[in-house]
Amino acid sequence: MIEIKRVTRSFGRRRALDGVTATFGRGKIIGLAGKNGSGKSTLLKIMAGVMGADSGEVLLNGLPITRTLAGSQIAYMADADLYYPYFTTDELLRFQESQYPDFSMEKALEAAEFLNVDRKTKLKNLSKGNRGRAKIVATLGREADAYLLDEPFSGLDPMVREMIVKGLIRFTDPERQTVIMSTHELHDVAPLLDEIAVLKNGRIAAHDQVEDIRMAQPGGLAAYMRTLYEKGSEPFGKPS
Amino acid sequence: MSFDFLPDKPIYQQLIDRITGDLIRGILQPGEKLPSVREYAVEAGVNANTMQRVYKELEGMGITETKRGQGTFVTENAERLGQLREEKKAQLIDDFIRDIEALGFTEEEIAESMRRRER
Numbered sequence: 001m002i003e004i005k006r007v008t009r010s011f012g013r014r015r016a017l018d019g020v021t022a023t024f025g026r027g028k029i030i031g032l033a034g035k036n037g038s039g040k041s042t043l044l045k046i047m048a049g050v051m052g053a054d055s056g057e058v059l060l061n062g063l064p065i066t067r068t069l070a071g072s073q074i075a076y077m078a079d080a081d082l083y084y085p086y087f088t089t090d091e092l093l094r095f096q097e098s099q100y101p102d103f104s105m106e107k108a109l110e111a112a113e114f115l116n117v118d119r120k121t122k123l124k125n126l127s128k129g130n131r132g133r134a135k136i137v138a139t140l141g142r143e144a145d146a147y148l149l150d151e152p153f154s155g156l157d158p159m160v161r162e163m164i165v166k167g168l169i170r171f172t173d174p175e176r177q178t179v180i181m182s183t184h185e186l187h188d189v190a191p192l193l194d195e196i197a198v199l200k201n202g203r204i205a206a207h208d209q210v211e212d213i214r215m216a217q218p219g220g221l222a223a224y225m226r227t228l229y230e231k232g233s234e235p236f237g238k239p240s
Numbered sequence: 241m242s243f244d245f246l247p248d249k250p251i252y253q254q255l256i257d258r259i260t261g262d263l264i265r266g267i268l269q270p271g272e273k274l275p276s277v278r279e280y281a282v283e284a285g286v287n288a289n290t291m292q293r294v295y296k297e298l299e300g301m302g303i304t305e306t307k308r309g310q311g312t313f314v315t316e317n318a319e320r321l322g323q324l325r326e327e328k329k330a331q332l333i334d335d336f337i338r339d340i341e342a343l344g345f346t347e348e349e350i351a352e353s354m355r356r357r358e359r
Contacts, residue, residue: 194287211252
């Protein structure tokens with residue numbers, strides 16, 4: 001379980017996060033939505049322990065997230081396209097194995113097979129779709145408590161997106177692993193999600209069960225997002 | 241291929257409709273083994289928690305049975321399956337009647353048109 005308590009973070013005079021509070025339960029798959037610049041990446045980085053907050057705290061299973069804790073229990077995948085351009089996927093996986101005690105080469109190779117990843121070509125020479133898959137394999141190779149994925153689908157074609165969705169279902173355990181991902185491709189990803197949290201003006205503007213939204217909001221998730229942004233209020237009457 | 245889903249109906253409900261539909265069409269046979277929750281979730285491209293709920297509801301409906309250590313199977317209870325067929329039919333008719341009433345057609349008018357269509 002991840003608890004975020006009143007987290008703030010500014011960049012110069014711009015306040016990216018302005019008191020974010022949220023709880024993400026164990027075993028859930030959560031989509032983090034919001035416009036560009038709404039603070040999704042910043043929040044993920046803080047949850048992953050790779051960036052500090054100005055104030056507030058983030059707890060993983062009750063303990064404050066530190067770099068060390070994060071390194072052994074949180075698998076973070078950054079949005080950056082080129083991780084280690086001169087590595088092949090095989091080299092990337094060996095590097096991950098050397099860095100993270102929870103990395104399982106067996107699981108990673110199985111995921112690489114499942115996602116049909118080219119393991120012998122340098123990452124910089126792979127297509128964007130192949131690199132996206134290599135990155136996810138390197139991340140899923142870990143047996144972390146939480147996977148934090150920054151835009152895992154961005155810029156990928158629908159077939160690759162679908163493969164990654166399936167890989168996420170296949171290689172994460174809903175009994176004990178939490179997955180939080182920021183995404184723009186809500187439509188493709190919606191069937192994968194248990195919950196959606198929407199960031200707006202540096203705060204969580206809404207956080208709901210996706211199945212509840214489908215039930216209560218005519219037009220579904222797309223209408224929910226639209227309402228949230230246009231009217232700036234509660235998107236729908238929550239089911240009681 | 242992942243399945244396509246309507247945006248404003250719960251996914252677990254759509255999956256139940258799909259599986260019971262496959263049963264009525266005979267694509268799925270009495271006594272047949274269903275994939276594991278995880279396998280089916282991957283195939284459909286849905287969350288494993290959602291699929292778990294689908295399996296639980298189907299079992300609650302008496303459509304499937306879980307055999308310990310073996311997996312989930314479609315029931316061989318012919319009476320229950322016959323009943324399911326009737327339930328689906330009633331549901332289709334209810335939906336249809338709601339649609340035509342919403343547009344202001346009368347039942348007589350529709351019945352007449354359907355008889356003519358048969359010929």
